[in-house]
Amino acid sequence: MPVKTVQVTEKILASNASVAAANRAKLDAAGVFAINLISSPGSGKTSLVEATVAALTPGFRIGMINGDTSPAALDAERGARAGATAIHVNTAGKCHLEANMIGLALESLDLGALDLLIVENVGNLVCPSHWALGTHATALIASTPEGSDKPFKYPASYRGVDVLVLNKIDLLPYLDFDLALFMRGVRELNPGVSAFPLSCRSGEGFEGWIEWIISGIARKRE
């Protein structure tokens, strides 16, 4: 039986990248600013969504796509209660959202009725950074109880993001978190990244984050 070697040279994530580009085009056409939130579990992504929605409504219309590894739509329910149009995506065990999951979710959202789309990725600091979704910016949500060494331990995630939120700064007096070391890691891996130390619980430092989002929405409307 003849055996043949075929040169393929096809990027493994090429199909994801093309779906991500289609998602981006759809969001651009509708003038919706979309951000992808990545973090380890428990950093406060959903609390950030709740506080962000509370700060931006009723002036802005917000959609939320929440990815979790189970059918339990707890986070999407929290987003909806806060005032967002929320969709839960069950990744059925997958450790990250992929562009086609976002593409399907976008079909059930009325993009013309939104200004901002917040995608809350699966809580995981390794895998989500490899899958482009078509969002305009990726935000990494770190939190003080995780420890100040995390930029050095998850360089791929810290290097690739457009904005960094350090949540739970109200806990700093009770933790051994070295803010200078953490920020050194962030700056060395990702010079020039916008960084917002804040507390979703106390509201401290929240204005900078909200201003950053509003300027993103404004750019999309131009």
Add this chain to the structure above:
Amino acid sequence: MHELSVAQSILDIAVARARAEGATRIRSIRVTVGALTTYVDESLRFYWDAVSEGTLAEGSAIEFARADGRLLCLGCRTEFATNEVDLQCPECGGLWTQPLAGNECFVDSIVIDMAEIERKEAVCR
């Protein structure tokens, strides 16, 4: 466990190409994985048998070639090779670097079985 998705993507690419070539079976697949990706060969192999079952690639061998990572130190402008764990500049110790190579991951080539080509004698009268 993102290797499950990666294994599925590798399979989709290999099977589509094998079909286009008219293959009856995929014997082996060669994949190039950059050192700065976080894909683990052993983990990809672990999922390979599961995702390839019942496809043209069932029973095939998957081989990995590691592509070197290269980083540029933005502090002292030294270019250096790296593996995924050591990201520090060997000259100045800086961690402020820009990846130049090593994020790639692609299906390099496949080895396939081809069906015997039926030969028909043309009879010219």
